[in-house]
Amino acid sequence: MKFYVCIKQVPDVNAPLQIKDGQLIQDADRNILNAYDASAVEEALVLSEKHGGEVEVVLAGPEKAKETLRKALAMGADKGTHIVTNGDEEFDSYSYAKILAKFFSDKEYDFISCGKQSQDTDAGLTGPMLAELLNLPYATNAVGLEYSDGSILVKRQGDAGQEMIELPSPGLVTCSNDMNDPRIPSLKGIMQSKRKPVDTISLDDFAADAASEEVKTKVLGFEEKPKREPGKKYEGEPEEIAREVAKLLDSEENVI
Amino acid sequence: MSTLLTVISVNDGKIKRSSLEVLSRCNELAEANGLTSAALVVDANAGEIAEQLKSYGPDAIYTIENPIFKNHLNTPVLKALSIAVDHINPQLVAFASTESSKDILGALAANKEAGALSDMSEFELTENGVKGKRPVMASKIISSVEATGTPVIISVRSGSYDVVEKSSDASVEAIDFSFNEEELRITLKEIISSSSDRVDLSEAEVVVAAGRGVKDEEGRNMISELASVLNAGIGASRALTEAGDYDPSLQIGQTGKVVSPQLYIGVAISGAIQHVAGMANSKVIVAINKDPDAPIFDIADYGLVGDLYKILPPFIEELKKIKQN
Ligand SMILES: Cc1cc2nc3c(=O)[nH]c(=O)nc-3n(C[C@H](O)[C@H](O)[C@H](O)COP(=O)(O)OP(=O)(O)OC[C@H]3O[C@@H](n4cnc5c(N)ncnc54)[C@H](O)[C@@H]3O)c2cc1C
Ligand SMILES: Nc1ncnc2c1ncn2[C@@H]1O[C@H](COP(=O)(O)O)[C@@H](O)[C@H]1O
Numbered sequence: 001m002k003f004y005v006c007i008k009q010v011p012d013v014n015a016p017l018q019i020k021d022g023q024l025i026q027d028a029d030r031n032i033l034n035a036y037d038a039s040a041v042e043e044a045l046v047l048s049e050k051h052g053g054e055v056e057v058v059l060a061g062p063e064k065a066k067e068t069l070r071k072a073l074a075m076g077a078d079k080g081t082h083i084v085t086n087g088d089e090e091f092d093s094y095s096y097a098k099i100l101a102k103f104f105s106d107k108e109y110d111f112i113s114c115g116k117q118s119q120d121t122d123a124g125l126t127g128p129m130l131a132e133l134l135n136l137p138y139a140t141n142a143v144g145l146e147y148s149d150g151s152i153l154v155k156r157q158g159d160a161g162q163e164m165i166e167l168p169s170p171g172l173v174t175c176s177n178d179m180n181d182p183r184i185p186s187l188k189g190i191m192q193s194k195r196k197p198v199d200t201i202s203l204d205d206f207a208a209d210a211a212s213e214e215v216k217t218k219v220l221g222f223e224e225k226p227k228r229e230p231g232k233k234y235e236g237e238p239e240e241i242a243r244e245v246a247k248l249l250d251s252e253e254n255v256i
Numbered sequence: 257m258s259t260l261l262t263v264i265s266v267n268d269g270k271i272k273r274s275s276l277e278v279l280s281r282c283n284e285l286a287e288a289n290g291l292t293s294a295a296l297v298v299d300a301n302a303g304e305i306a307e308q309l310k311s312y313g314p315d316a317i318y319t320i321e322n323p324i325f326k327n328h329l330n331t332p333v334l335k336a337l338s339i340a341v342d343h344i345n346p347q348l349v350a351f352a353s354t355e356s357s358k359d360i361l362g363a364l365a366a367n368k369e370a371g372a373l374s375d376m377s378e379f380e381l382t383e384n385g386v387k388g389k390r391p392v393m394a395s396k397i398i399s400s401v402e403a404t405g406t407p408v409i410i411s412v413r414s415g416s417y418d419v420v421e422k423s424s425d426a427s428v429e430a431i432d433f434s435f436n437e438e439e440l441r442i443t444l445k446e447i448i449s450s451s452s453d454r455v456d457l458s459e460a461e462v463v464v465a466a467g468r469g470v471k472d473e474e475g476r477n478m479i480s481e482l483a484s485v486l487n488a489g490i491g492a493s494r495a496l497t498e499a500g501d502y503d504p505s506l507q508i509g510q511t512g513k514v515v516s517p518q519l520y521i522g523v524a525i526s527g528a529i530q531h532v533a534g535m536a537n538s539k540v541i542v543a544i545n546k547d548p549d550a551p552i553f554d555i556a557d558y559g560l561v562g563d564l565y566k567i568l569p570p571f572i573e574e575l576k577k578i579k580q581n
Contacts, residue, residue: 128362216371231557
């Protein structure tokens with residue numbers, strides 16, 4: 001079974017942020033493997049360990065994103081491809097979907113997996129876009145995967161309940177971080193990752209057409225989310241504060 | 257005349273409030289700009305739903321009715337939407353942001369080579385597209401975004417607009433649609449759990465959310481009792497859905513659902529940004545936490561510092577008294 005996992009480097013949402021002149025400034029420039037992609041890598045590794053197979057990762061991003069590719073290799077992926085971008089392009093999900101579609105156009109695989117969304121933008125578009133561009137059947141928001149007889153059984157989180165979907169090969173699945181706890185690379189894994197093959201291709205040589213098309217969505221700027229007025233803290237006798245707040249929710253807020 | 261098309265989400269034969277919010281906004285934009293606001297229902301009982309829609313003011317209603325839509329499956333839904341978009345030729349296709357619309361938004365956009373913006377909290381029309389706002393960085397930051405071209409495809413977070421009732425005598429047009437087995441490609445094997453008998457979390461007026469500190473059956477019983485006194489939807493943090501104590505569809509936050517109730521009560525939830533991303537727009541926030549420095553207190557209107565096992569019993573008792581009067 002051959003799995004390709006599309007992984008993205010994203011800014012760490014937990015790192016301190018500032019907005020200057022409508023631009024988002026990350027004080028420490030801390031970047032990480034998208035959490036949803038880490039779950040996708042983990043699950044592909046689990047399935048290939050159980051059923052035999054190979055896991056390749058592919059990332060489109062600037063030079064510095066190579067560390068993220070290495071992280072996935074250190075987790076256990078067999079091989080990586082880095083499609084190197086300048087880093088200053090204003091790409092949206094569709095741009096990346098087109099770049100990835102170009103990459104996959106001459107590849108053979110059983111399954112492609114993506115994260116269900118980027119942790120920084122929460123767009124959630126690239127996976128289904130890529131599936132449509134490659135004309136693949138797909139399932140999104142997977143919280144569990146099982147392999148049997150050439151298909152994967154996807155447990156996906158729907159609006160009300162969970163749906164079990166049989167996805168034939170070749171197919172595409174997008175993964176939720178509710179699927180598993182991604183492994184932390186071991187020291188051995190980190191050492192081995194340095195010897196694993198990484199194909200580096202420049203975006204300009206490879207998918208200039210895909211990338212140079214007009215981007216249909218743009219980010220115009222950023223602003224702080226309006227802060228909520230700080231409320232009141234009630235400390236003291238549990239019995240008293242409980243009754244007091246219950247009464248206020250009725251008399252002051254009218255929400256009971 | 258150009259059309260703004262709202263795709264209606266249906267749950268258990270009922271129109272989801274979040275899609276009426278989107279329709280109300282599209283009605284308003286259509287009126288202000290001399291455009292048509294149309295609603296599209298893709299459902300096993302689309303005709304019935306269309307009748308209900310007449311109380312919410314669209315200028316035109318389209319239906320695609322087929323038994324295949326009884327359960328959500330992306331292949332037939334995508335085909336139906338693609339046919340509808342070709343038929344109606346709208347300048348905007350707007351969805352409520354739900355797991356079902358997230359499932360197909362990107363594919364529809366790629367199919368129509370359209371610009372797509374998901375999970376918007378505000379939107380308006382521009383000369384050649386749409387602009388608006390969407391939360392990013394786990395909802396700590398708001399970004400202004402723009403999409404150009406025809407159509408533009410968007411989804412809108414629940415709670416972003418009010419539902420405005422307005423009766424309409426819109427015509428209902430059924431769009432031709434057929435679907436055969438071979439086109440399915442994916443197979444729905446089973447629906448594992450369904451929380452349809454409970455209060456729908458994303459539409460609940462009151463939400464009681466349990467966090468890691470709710471650690472045993474006694475605690476969960478208190479949560480249930482509190483929810484039942486307030487007729488509230490029960491939600492949970494990832495800590496508890498991950499542990500299997502609560503159904504995964506009840507997770508509130510970046511990975512889970514966005515809620516915007518009148519009253520949110522977080523019980524033993526620390527207030528991690530990924531959780532707050534899903535509830536920060538609640539009107540009144542109450543937090544119960546034994547750690548006075550828990551980040552949830554930074555956004556709570558009423559912060560009760562203390563042990564949930566000591567606070568909840570008198571809290572529930574007092575609420576019962578209020579309810580009885
Ligand atoms: C990409 C990503 C997406 C995520 N998406 C989500 C999401 O959608 N939803 C979500 O919830 N999380 C999400 N998380 C996880 C999130 O970061 C937190 O780990 C999670 O919300 C913590 O849950 P908690 O507050 O219940 O637990 P904790 O952080 O462990 O907090 C428990 C709190 O309970 C208090 N407490 C304990 N016992 C008692 C008691 N007896 N009485 C009163 N208070 C008590 C403690 O003081 C503490 O503040 C996501 C994380 C990532 C990386
Ligand atoms: N530059 C990229 N390189 C590789 N995969 C990507 C890239 N951008 C997006 N993806 C994939 O698409 C998912 C996120 O889609 P989106 O939320 O639309 O940005 C990620 O979890 C990845 O699996």
